[in-house]
Amino acid sequence: MFDVLVYLYENYWRPDACPDHAQLTRKLSAVGFENDEIQEALSWLDGLAHAAQTHAGSQGPLSMRVFTQAEQEQLGEECMGFISFLESAGVLPAPMREIVIDRAMVSNGSPMSLEDLKIIVLMVFWSLGEEPDALILDELFVDAADRLIH
Template sequence: MFEVLVFVYENYWRGDACPELQQLGRKLSIVGFEEDEIAQALVWLDGLNLAAQDTQMAPVAEPAAPRQSPISMRVYSVAEQDHLGAQCLGFISFLESSGVLPAPMREIVLDRAMAAPGDPVSLDDLKIIVLMVYWRFGEEPDSLVLDELCDDASGRLAH
């Protein structure tokens, strides 16, 4: 499924540039993806669309939507802890504390991560999920964050 999501991310500039799911499914089939991978990715993308549908990423100056208090804390359920694992939860915390993953986007990332296969979800798969949430809102993450999301850290040496 994640190979299909990466293909969609790389070939459609923004979520609103992506064709309807049926047409996308046909295109993915023509490209050569397997039917079960396509079906799983389309269900996942449909869930992303539903989760993001009523979420508006309003500027801070707009008082329309209630904002999360700076002293509030997200408590993860046991199911979330089990499915995401410490590494993924730590990465989400890192993005959030860096100011690049606002609370509404975090909740969509968590929703889509819970719908992803894997127990626990791998960090690489979570990074794809984060990219897809940014993609759905038509936003590109900061270049340093994008580098962190796309870079293969396995070849890095710690100093």
């Protein structure tokens, strides 16, 4: 599913630029994605659109987030730390954080890998038509092992 999401991010500059589900399914299939993977990604994107509507303006800027036991198990320490990092950097406001957590909770894999969470964060920005700043894009795309330390 995450490969399909990355493909959509790289090939469609915003969600409304994507064709309808039937046409998109044909395009993704022609590129080589499996039907199950395509359907899972499209369902996930539908949930993302719903979550964006549900959580818009749902939390104030000073709200504090306490993770449930299920969220802690699904996200793991590394992902919860990354979410906290993005919040403290001022790039992931509370409503967006809630969308990220919502979408992470319906994704496979427990605990979730940091790479998959980064894709979710990227897709949340994409779905809202927002471009993260260059430093955050670097954080989302560049593997820490590939960074050069000066």
